[in-house]
Amino acid sequence: MLILGKMYKTRYFKFKNVIHRKVYTRDTLPSSTKKIYKPNPDKIAPKRKNMEGRFEKTVTGFRRNKLGIQMLSRALYDQIFPEGDNTKVNSDVIEKCIKTLEEQNMISKEDDFLQDVDIKLPKLQGKNIEEHFYNIAKEQAEPYLKLVGGLIGEIPLKPKLWVLQSGWTQYKDGEIPIKVPYPPEEALVFDVEVCMAAGKAPTLATAVSNSAWYAWVSPTLVEGTHKPVTSHSYTENILINLESTEKDSGLKISSHMAKPKVVVGHNVSYDRAKIREQYWLKSTGTKFVDTMSLHVCIGGLTSYQRAVIKSDKFNDEDDSWRSYSSLNSLVEVYKLFCGESLEKETRNLFVEGTISEIKDNFQLVMAYCANDVTATHKVLQKMFPLFRERFPHPATFSGMLEIGGAYLPVNGNWSRYVADSEQAYEDLEIEGKVILARRADQACQLSHDNMYECDLWMWDQDWDVKNIKTKKVPAKKKKQEEPPQAPTASTSEEEEPDPLREKFAPLWNTKEYLSSVKTLLPGYPNWYRKLCTKPSSGKDWVPGPHLISTSMQITPKLLNLTWEGYPLHHLREKGWGFLVPFTDDLNVTDRLPLKQLIEKCPLLSNKDGGTLDFNSQTLHSQVERHLGQKDFYSRVKKDKTQGLYKGSGVFCNTEVEDCCYFMKLPHKDGASYNVGNPLAKDFLNKFSENVLAGDTESAEKVLTIARMLSYWRNNRDRIMEQMVVWLERRGLPKNMQENSYGAILPQVVVCGTLTRRASEPTWMTASNAHRDRIGSELRAMVQAPPGYNIVGADVDSQELWIASVLGDARHARLHGATPLGWMTLSGTKSRATDMHSVTAKAVGISRDHAKVINYARIYGAGQNFAERLLKQFNPTLTQAEARSKATKMFNLTKGKRIYFIKQDYRLDFADIPYGKWQAFEIAKACGKSLSEMFHESKWVGGTESAMFNCLEEIANQDSPRTPFLNCRLSRALEPKNNGDDRFLPTRVNWVVQSGAVDFLHLMLVCMKWLMEDKVRFCLSFHDEVRYLVPEQHKYMAALSMHVTNLLTRSFCSYKLGLNDLPQSVAFFSSVEVDTVLRKESKQDCVTPSNPHGLTMGYNVPNGESLDIHQAIEKAKQENFLLYKK
Structure with a gap:
């Protein structure tokens, strides 16, 4: 069935095999003849301008809104929105939305519609969904609020x-x-x-x-x-x-x-x-x-x-x-x-x-x-x-209490996991050290005939050697002292003179010249000696570079590593970078092997370009191209090479030996940071992309091992220091008393960040299992005891949906009213109509890269950050190419910021949209501030313009509040306590992220209302929620998770004035019913420390992934009716 708004009407026909081919009005006479035809699948229906009845009920019974978006089934809509939809939307606005969507080929097709869901929900605890959540949250929080109030x-x-x-x-x-x-x-x-x-x-x-x-x-x-x-x-x-x-x-x-x-x-x-x-x-x-x-x-x-x-230093501002x-x-x-x-x-x-x-x-x-x-x-x-x-809404406090009860069950497999990871780490670390030691021994041979002077990596190392220390022995008196006797093995009182003993007697005497302090490895270069341990009293000591590791400064040089084909080099003040030659004059330097460098690397033939020649007109033209002054001057500095170098290195105005530019390696946090180790985890992926490479097979093997070791090396201490408490057998059910069972209580800071997201250093940062990372199966070591399951789900595109629905509500109070909203609700990856695919195709990057940048932009990141990400994803991009792609992406998505002049100044200036710098120059010329002469700026022309306008409108309020639970921003960031817009990007990020925290709190409240004490909260990280559930209630919990998502999103829509919900976001794509805390129930978690996987190695079976229809069927098998009395 279909619930209709007051803005449009629908006619029903009794014929099953016919549909509307034209919209008829009440002016049609009773005696008129009307022809009704069966649909012709080969014929394309003409475009219709008339809005009345545009998206009426089809023969399939799907409900659509006025933009063709599939909405909740009538069965669900009547239960969740009993008051109906009284929203009035201007028809001109709807027509404009449709035109915008059709221009971008964003048309909903019935082939993409989902099967309707018909299920009886628990009765709402109030006259609408908003009252319902307030009442159930108050019921949960009130006892504790009273206790704290008394305390x-x-x-x-x-x-x-x-x-x-x-x-x-x-x-x-x-x-x-x-x-x-x-x-x-x-x-x-x-x-x-x-x-x-x-x-x-x-x-x-x-x-x-x-x-x-x-x-x-x-x-x-x-x-x-x-x-x-x-x-x-x-x-x-x-x-x-x-x-x-x-x-x-x-x-x-x-x-x-x-x-x-x-x-x-x-x-x-x-x-x-x-x-x-x-x-x-x-x-x-x-x-x-x-x-x-x-x-x-x-x-x-x-x-x-x-x-x-x-x-200690800070400005008054x-x-x-x-x-x-x-x-x-x-x-x-x-x-x-x-x-x-x-x-x-x-x-x-x-x-x-x-x-x-x-x-x-x-x-x-x-x-x-x-x-x-x-x-x-x-x-x-x-x-x-x-x-x-x-924070007036009780759901905020109730959700915080629930998160504070995080609980992770473990068993004897935890100890095995730690031991296996340690063993795999030690084995691979030894193998890596053996390879590095062999490379050090080989490099040491360059000391012969000073061959190191021609080596592109080892030329600047300390090749001085230490000689054996000797001491002076005082001259002996000839008359009183007998010549020293060599050692003898005589067994008789008299023996014949041995000419050999007499000949080599002076050699035995040289021991008196040796110093009591022995020199470590005399004759070896100093850089090599630093890698070696000193002789110990034990018998097992052997000389060699035992101290070498991938974290040592000399390791990249021993491996002959290159970046884009240029040899790596290190400067104390600049960190790691590489050498780019700009001259072939071999007389310039007598240290650096310039001849060999030119043979290996391309030459930048024009060094003496100086700074670029620009004037005020040049600067103005750059501003008109929407480049900020900071970006412009940054580019001026980088153009010292006259554009001859087009790689990803960071120009830092540094020359080496008057013949090479020193280009810094790109740091993930920006050009102002130095790279401390090119073998760190942030650079290991560059090896597989052939950006970071080695001249030998040893380099490839060492980097492969380094990639395997990175996760355990970085997380080992935190994992091994987890406080595991083993439960007493008398407190366990009989079926659990044969084995060891315990728990870890993750030390979660319920609101650990400015956005109120929870934080925890180990479990909330744990990655999914990777084949090349030791110990990355960590999450799967949280295992439910016998008779229990772990049930949970990932909230699909949580922040993306929150951001898009805010834009839809502000723009037209209609789901899918903006291109971003339509892509979020109706776009699909298979048809390349989702947000990430559209951005990737338009800009010419991969979908995965577009996804990262899209989320960063929604979180408030600017164009400079997007440029940096593009350079990280593809280091072969030049700065100009990265900037071009970032500019194109932001124009496509965010649009352009414009200003409209206020009424008082329209006699002197044209009433047209002004760019940021144009408006700034006009205000400056008039001696006014920007806010005095212009209205608040708006974003226009982008797929996300409406969303960003809404976010900035909230962020610029004197006391910004989240749109769902009315939670206030930190007092340290409220605009009324700060005189400028320094923190605007942070406040924009806060609107989305803190809105996602509201979403989580609402979910926890709803799940607790549905399941009461039948489930126990395990953990929530980012967009995932997991519960520990008795086995007999696992399907009930799975269905409750789906219903929780339905009611939570319905509440959020209702708070924005959208009294309906699209079917595509009503339920989770799947709920995981499992026995371990892995992201996907069929992920086997094969890693170097778990080569046989969970199924073969730990006897952990695959779990189940249930969509809403499967969850309903499974719950019926348990004779469960989702009805809360």
Whole structure:
């Protein structure tokens, strides 16, 4: 069925085999003759100008909007939007949208339509979808909001004397301290301290409620000793029992455990990882509130602002926002909100001291921990009311609580994974070192006849050698001393004189000339000696370059590496680069082998070009071509080579030996950065592209090994330091008691960035498994215990949809009203009509590269950043080619920024669109500011112009808010607290990214409403969400995930005034039902450390990927009806 708006009408016909061939009006007479024909598939229907009935109901029953976009089925629409669609859209606007779409061949075809979905949804908890989400979020958040609200009241004074006894001790004013099994209160401010020398296990903790103080002391501290730390695997009994007795286990959750409780701390995820009950399979009712995350929400900083605060030098103009924010540590946050300092010197005892030293200073360290608790409470008092004011929707708080309960189940395969990765790493590292040592030995032979002087890589190394050290021996008296005797092996009293012994006796005497300090490898060049270890007392020592590795500065030279065919070279001030010759005059230098360089590399024959000749007219013409002044002068500097060099190297105005340009290697962060190691992971892909190459097979092998080692080398320490807690067998079901099962609590900062995205250094940055990366199967080592599954999905094009729907709503209040909106909703990769394919085709780059640049642009990156990405993707592009492609891309997508002059100035200036620099020059000539003479600028002519206009409109408000949950921007970035537009790109990025955080919070709230306590949140990273689900509920959870996406997107559309939802984004493309935390359920995760894959190596079967229709069928098999009573 089809729900129709008031703006258009539909006629229904009883004939099944006919459709409209023309639109008839009420003026048609009853006696008129009408011919109705069956459709002719070979005939193309003519274009129709009449809008009435343009996209009416077809025989298939699909619902379309006025632009031909397929919408929700009638069955779903009536349940989600019971109020109908009262949106009024001007017909001229619709006609203009259609014209724009048709010009770009963006026409929806019924062949691309999806099968309608008909399912009975749970009844909305309100009269519309907006009220529904508010009510269910309030129901989830209200108990915890009340607890925190009560906790911000007064607390008792901290104890003056602390009792040294293991476990919990309660302190109340006027009462004797008593030992308690755990704090009985429902709201606590909590802090844990850990002796780093004793591992990651908790040493002591303090907590405070409105009525009492509590202290927990570990048995290890009472004893004053600890076992040596051999690994970071622990058992439950060394953790803090916050809500259970020692006899309780995770098999049964008591009423007290199930009751809503709240724990507040600064960076509370660190403290949560020390609590015993949080590792149980069944979760309790305790939630965690992080004051550090609240601070980031209220006053988070950009990286630039953080650098300014850390620096001693800053300008007065940078001072305007400093009163609204600070760094994230408790010391800085306490100083910001309370205006007081916090003592932190005692902290060194936990960082550098031993358990016995901490015990000796027991009163001091307990007071220190209690002071942190008091400071956290004072910060909470100031901060929480401000947070409630700036983040009014309960879904924000509820979602943050849910993310703070992240949980990763593991089993014995975790230990095997670490061991296998270490073994594979060590084996390949040894192989790589053997190859490098062989290359060093070969290069050492260049010292013969000074052959190194003709080598393009080794000519500048230290070829001086160390001779054997000798000492002077005093002359001996001839009369009194006998000639020295050579060693003898005589076995008789008298022997015959040996002429050979007498002849070589002086040679034996030369040992007296040797110095007691032996010279390491005399006769070898100094660069080689630096790679060798000194002789040891052991018998296994052999001379050789044992210290060599891919991180050493000489390694690229030993491998004869080139960039675009030019030999690599290193300068201390410029980092790594390469040499480009500009002269063939061999008399210029006597060090660099110029003759060999010219034979190998092309010569830039015209060096003496000087700077380019330009004047004001030249500068004006450049401005007219939409190049900023910064870009122009940057290009002037790079044109020193007169355009003769067209590669990707960065010209840095440096010459080597008066015969070569030194070109810096391109750094991923820009030309101002130096490359420290061309064998780092950022450059390894360039080897496969033949941009970075070696002259020998050894180079190829070493770079292949380096690529394999890169992931484990960079992540090894973080992975091996994960705190794994193994569960006691008595707390596990019978089917799990034969093997080892445990959990990792990732230390997630719920709002770790300015955009309120969660952050965590290991799990939220984990890549997918790659065949050439040791240890990259990390995510798959999170494995559900028997009887459980891991269910989750990737939100399809989350930020892209958010950005496009904002543009559609602003432009015409209609889904798919802009080219970006249409491509997001109806474009397909197979037909090359999606956003990334269209951009790639127009600009002439690959779809993958276009995808990266498209997202960067939506996040607020400018044209300069796009140029840099293009150069990274294809280093053979010249700067001019990269700029041309970037300009074309931005004109196609973002469009052009124009200004319209205000009414008061139209008598003197034409009322036409002005470019940025034109408007600036006019305002400058009139002595006015840009805002005084011109209206706010607009983007026009691009597929994304409407979207960027909407984003900038939100970002430029005095108090920017997210469009979905009305969350405020950090006070440090609000326009009313900053006098210029320095932070506009950051605010634009914030609108999209923080909108995506709203989306995530809404999803978590909806999933909790649907599944209640049948699922447990595992982890969310970027656009992925995963849950731990009992096996009997896995298909119910999969269907609930689909419905969660449907309701969340419907809410977002409703908030923008779009009372409908396109079918293409209503459900996930697939929900993964699996037993491990891999991205795709059928990914076998074959890596060098897991060569047999998950199926053969770990006996992990493939999971299932279920679309909405499959999920419905599977849920029916479980006799499940998705209906919440």
